[in-house]
Amino acid sequence: MAKRANDKDNEAICYQQIALIQEKVNGDNHEKAIEYLQKFLELGIENNNKENQREAHKMLADIYSRNG
Numbered sequence: 001m002a003k004r005a006n007d008k009d010n011e012a013i014c015y016q017q018i019a020l021i022q023e024k025v026n027g028d029n030h031e032k033a034i035e036y037l038q039k040f041l042e043l044g045i046e047n048n049n050k051e052n053q054r055e056a057h058k059m060l061a062d063i064y065s066r067n068g
Contacts, residue, residue, distance in 0.1 A: 030066075
């Protein structure tokens with residue numbers, strides 16, 4: 001709905017939440033979570049939302065560090 005409404009901030013938050021769900025559901029396979037976090041980051045950059053950019057970078061770093 002956020003995408004249809006062109007609400008980029010809420011769309012970004014949705015991608016963040018989907019990434020968290022994917023990480024929990026898929027266990028060792030974090031590829032989907034990483035894909036959604038990349039979208040979260042891209043929207044943060046597009047909207048110049050520094051807080052979302054920081055959070056996306058942090059979450060991506062956490063996933064990569066947990067998985068070598």
